[in-house]
Amino acid sequence: MVCVRLAGLRPARGNAAVTTAEPVPDMDAEAPVVAPSTPATSVTCGFPTAPIVGLDALPSPVSTADGRTDQARAHEAAAEVLADRGDWRRAYQHLKAAVSLVRDERTLPSGVPDQLRLEVDRLRRERAEAREQSRRDSLTATWNRRYLDERLGTLRGDPGADAPVCVALADVDHFKQVNDTHGHALGDEVLRRLVDVMSEDLPEDGFCARYGGEEFALVLPGLAPADAVRVCEEARARVDAHPWHEVAADLRVTVSVGVACLDDGTRPGAPGLDAADSLLYVAKRAGRNAVAFRDAEGTVRLAGAAAGRRGIEAAARRAFPAS
Numbered sequence: 001m002v003c004v005r006l007a008g009l010r011p012a013r014g015n016a017a018v019t020t021a022e023p024v025p026d027m028d029a030e031a032p033v034v035a036p037s038t039p040a041t042s043v044t045c046g047f048p049t050a051p052i053v054g055l056d057a058l059p060s061p062v063s064t065a066d067g068r069t070d071q072a073r074a075h076e077a078a079a080e081v082l083a084d085r086g087d088w089r090r091a092y093q094h095l096k097a098a099v100s101l102v103r104d105e106r107t108l109p110s111g112v113p114d115q116l117r118l119e120v121d122r123l124r125r126e127r128a129e130a131r132e133q134s135r136r137d138s139l140t141a142t143w144n145r146r147y148l149d150e151r152l153g154t155l156r157g158d159p160g161a162d163a164p165v166c167v168a169l170a171d172v173d174h175f176k177q178v179n180d181t182h183g184h185a186l187g188d189e190v191l192r193r194l195v196d197v198m199s200e201d202l203p204e205d206g207f208c209a210r211y212g213g214e215e216f217a218l219v220l221p222g223l224a225p226a227d228a229v230r231v232c233e234e235a236r237a238r239v240d241a242h243p244w245h246e247v248a249a250d251l252r253v254t255v256s257v258g259v260a261c262l263d264d265g266t267r268p269g270a271p272g273l274d275a276a277d278s279l280l281y282v283a284k285r286a287g288r289n290a291v292a293f294r295d296a297e298g299t300v301r302l303a304g305a306a307a308g309r310r311g312i313e314a315a316a317r318r319a320f321p322a323s
Contacts, residue, residue, distance in 0.1 A: 079092070079098065082094065092119050140191055145210070145211060145212060152219065164225065166220045166261050167220065168257050169273060170198065170218065170232075171284070172215075173254045173256055174288075186247060190251075195210075197235070206231075211273075225261055228259055233304045235255075235257070236254075236291050240253075255289070256281075256288050256292075258291075278319040282302075283306075285311070285314075286311050290304075
């Protein structure tokens, strides 16, 4: 087995250890200069190591049963030696390199000083927070289009689902008029409140996501189509009954909604939303402030009090000309 000798390394100002990974300059050097790699002056993954006294005969990279390569073990050992000497900055660099080499990041080396464990925990929290923020809409704090597409893709591919996954698209009626009359700041407040109102009483695992502009998606896994229509009609009614006068004296806000199942229509990146989008515009053309859906026979209908409106058939023909 090929070994790398780490004991007795001496720092060379302006030089950096060079390895099989990308070289990283010596943090203490005035100008980063890459030195040739030799067995006597190198460690893996390109972090400064000199001087690290007490590390001896570390093996070449070989994966072990716990998922850590010997490269990772080399970094762990370097981190421990540096930590014992109080060089926390460089120790943390080595520990981060070790963690990045571990296939399962939940595996943390035993015997690592508490300070380093805390640093790794902080790093993981920051990653989790960054991931969360990348999936949230900055205005309304609800889920964004990225998260919506990810979840729909996962739900569509779930072979153990007991019921088809229903999705709905809701669009604020005459929202441009709200902005033009009351200003964009008030329009933003309307969208924030709308998310809160529509998110009430959603089923377990259901969620609301901002689809774009004043359009929102409701994802309702585990519900039969008729139950999904009922939930959406209740959400529409809550929006209609909300005390919008608290935001502006003469303000009224309503939404039009289209409800469909994932297998009703697809397009790459947004499974099942094509049919919901078409049904949304059926609701718009049939008078707005309504929920449009297809019944068990495939007939397009409006839910609740809007069921008796005239013009639904004409609106459906325009939305689905081939049906």
